[in-house]
Amino acid sequence: MTFEDHPLVVAARSLAAGLLAPDAARVDVEGVPAGHLDAIRDAGLLGVSAPVEYGGAGAPDAVAREVAEILAGACCSTWFVQTQHHTPVRMLARSAAPVRERLLRRLATGEALAGIAYAHVRAFPRRPVRAAREGDGWRFDGTVPWFTGWGLNDLMLLAGVTDTGELVFAFADAREQPGLRASPPMRLAALTAARTVSLGLDGLWLPDESVLLRTPHKVFAATDRARAANASPAVFGVARAAVELVAESGEPDTARALRERLDAVRESAYALAEHPEPLERVAERLACRTRAYDVLRTATTAAVVARGGRAMDLREPAQRLSREGMFLLIQGQTSDARRAHLDALAGSG
Known part of the structure; x- marks a missing residue:
């Protein structure tokens, strides 16, 4: 079997032809509906690269790339919302942090959908979001300029930078709560449908058990530049x-x-x-x-x-x-x- 014949690639093609492409013009105007993400989850595509032992497919990278191509070509807005999910899954799969056991299966199976709130760390040495130790957890203050999938995601992977240049990545519920407020949805030249907002953080506190990774910025940046x-x-x-x-x-x-x-x-x-x-x-x-x-x-x-x-x-x-x-x-x-x-x-x- 070649990767073009992989069941997940076949499922992606069927989903693209039967739902995503025919609906793309409406989605572009009205926004990505939760039903599209449910269909992607039901097809097993949210766990395409996730470990099999946690309910994922463990598919080769070639399969994941082909699935991404198909989804993006059919409805780029839907692709963009769901593609956020795969980064937290990959990071959890590589992690030994306790949060792995709490969240990896939920994300690998699509029981929960995650987004990412850390592109701003590329602005270093500016620190749009600051992280500081507070009790048995971390306090986050500042502004996340972009968060995609608001109202669709269950969780977000948030990052802040400490005074010493350390990055702290932690999971938070993707909803308004004490210390976290969302802007109105942004009107963008493209992909307004992906429900992108900015997030204001004013003392959002997350416990140690929500932390996925702590790493020097220079270490993360080297990997990020190469991957990007x-x-x-x-x-x-x-x-x-x-x-x-x-x-x-x-x-x-x-x-x-x-x-x-x-x-x-x-x-x-x-x-x-x-x-x-x-x-x-x-x-x-x-x-x-x-x-x-x-x-x-x-x-x-x-x-x-x-x-x-x-x-x-x-x-x-x-x-x-x-x-x-x-x-x-x-x-x-x-x-x-x-x-x-x-x-x-x-x-x-």
Whole structure:
């Protein structure tokens, strides 16, 4: 069995064709419904990479990437909400902290859905969220600029930075509570449907048993930069959806040429992602990520051009894919990724 025939990939294709893609225009306007996430959970996709002994599928990375591509290409907003969940699952699976036994099975089976509230640690040495020891727990103060899936997630993995530069990651309930208030949902150029808010923290206290990880910022940052250098499967999923739209619009030759470019950069990106040393070849990964963006931008532009004036209708997928592509340009962006992309754009001019 190849990974394309894996039961989870088959399930993802069925879900995409039967629910996500047909509903994507409505979701883009009205927001991701809880029912979409229930369907993803029922298909076993929330535990695609989670350990089997905790109720997950333990699938290979190639399967997880293919599932992500399929979901993102069908409905990027739904993909973005559920993709937050996989990071806490992976971190729990690697952890020896007591919180692993309390939460990993719940997350691996999809009984609970988790989001992430720590992208702000990339702003270091600025500290948008500060963590301080208080009694037998930790106090968090500041602002989480972005939290996706508000009203859909059960839990959040929050991080703050101490005065000594240590990162403290801890789980909290994803609801308003003493010390935590959410903004109104943000109106964004793309993926407003993903229910993104900012979070105000004013003395949110979390006990030691909720802590997943404590690590120096420099240690986390080194791993984060290397991981973020990889091209996201969502880029290939949205690009592929755009290419198929070009073909459906009566432009098979253009679609064929774009598909060849897409397949070539995808093959390179995934070969780098499978490299046995994930912290090596970072410059090459960044260059490949930038090439993936080039194909994404070209494919979504071609979809708009092929659809003509119809593309401006909010019910049309071409403009939605174009906006989703714009979002993916900055999703998971580090300073290294930004610099590599801008340098490439300047050189191409």
